[in-house]
Amino acid sequence: ETGVTQTPRHLVMxxxxxxxLKCEQHLGHNAMYWYKQSAKKPLELMFVYNFKxxxxxNSVPSRFSPECPNSSHLxxxxxxxxxxxxxxxxxxxxxxxxxxxxFFGPGTRLTVL
Amino acid sequence: xxxxxxxxxxxxxxxxxxxSLNCTYSNSAFQYFMWYRQYSRKGPELLMxxxxxxxxxxxxxxxxxxxxxxxxxxxxxxxQPSDSxxxxxxxxxxxxxxQGNLIFGKGTKLSVKP
Numbered sequence: 001e002t003g004v005t006q007t008p009r010h011l012v013m014x015x016x017x018x019x020x021l022k023c024e025q026h027l028g029h030n031a032m033y034w035y036k037q038s039a040k041k042p043l044e045l046m047f048v049y050n051f052k053x054x055x056x057x058n059s060v061p062s063r064f065s066p067e068c069p070n071s072s073h074l075x076x077x078x079x080x081x082x083x084x085x086x087x088x089x090x091x092x093x094x095x096x097x098x099x100x101x102x103f104f105g106p107g108t109r110l111t112v113l
Numbered sequence: 114x115x116x117x118x119x120x121x122x123x124x125x126x127x128x129x130x131x132x133s134l135n136c137t138y139s140n141s142a143f144q145y146f147m148w149y150r151q152y153s154r155k156g157p158e159l160l161m162x163x164x165x166x167x168x169x170x171x172x173x174x175x176x177x178x179x180x181x182x183x184x185x186x187x188x189x190x191x192x193q194p195s196d197s198x199x200x201x202x203x204x205x206x207x208x209x210x211x212q213g214n215l216i217f218g219k220g221t222k223l224s225v226k227p
Contacts, residue, residue, distance in 0.1 A: 004156070040121060040219060041219060042117065042119075042201075042216075042217040042218055042219050042220075043157075043201070043203075043215075043217040045214055045215070048211075048214070055210075055211070056211060056214070090156050090157075092156070096208075096209065097209060097210060097213065098205070098207070098208060098209040098210050098211065098212060098213020098214065099208065099209075099213060100145045100147050100159075100162050100203075100205060100208065100213065100215070101147075101159050101162070102159070102215065103158075104156025104157050104158065105156050106154065106155055106156050107156055
């Protein structure tokens, strides 16, 4: 595997379910990001990690819980989501924190019923 | 307050046309200006970046930044069907730390017809 991978690619969950999104980067980068991409809206930065330490939480509701066990892996734990949370969730990585060049995974298309 | 404005389109052009994509912004502190391209069912990928004002050319692509007008453009010459994608502009105040956080436009969906 090369680049940034995300699993699963598609996820359908009920409002009471608990699920997790996984991201893995094979680029040797130090910074990792979670973004939310909704139709007709700009990409929204959710969380930022640098050397597995969280550096940014962009006022994200607590029903989204990130985890970064090491610089290569990033998770987004989901629980009691709302239908408006349905979106494409993108993971990205960059060599340094705050680099203009970020490498994105293909995203997880999440549908909350 | 919407920091970056971008017409979402869709924009449809014939093959070979010159395409002009634009974004405006309100934050005068932006210094880095990027264009990302996102194909269907893929994540965005960096296409071009420009620091401060000026032009940058890469093959058929030209990026322009006019900081006095708070306006950036991406021109695609001799457009090809393979250019069909969503083009997102992005900006940041600096490089490193939270200054490097990217602020994106909504993206413009481009379709180049053979």
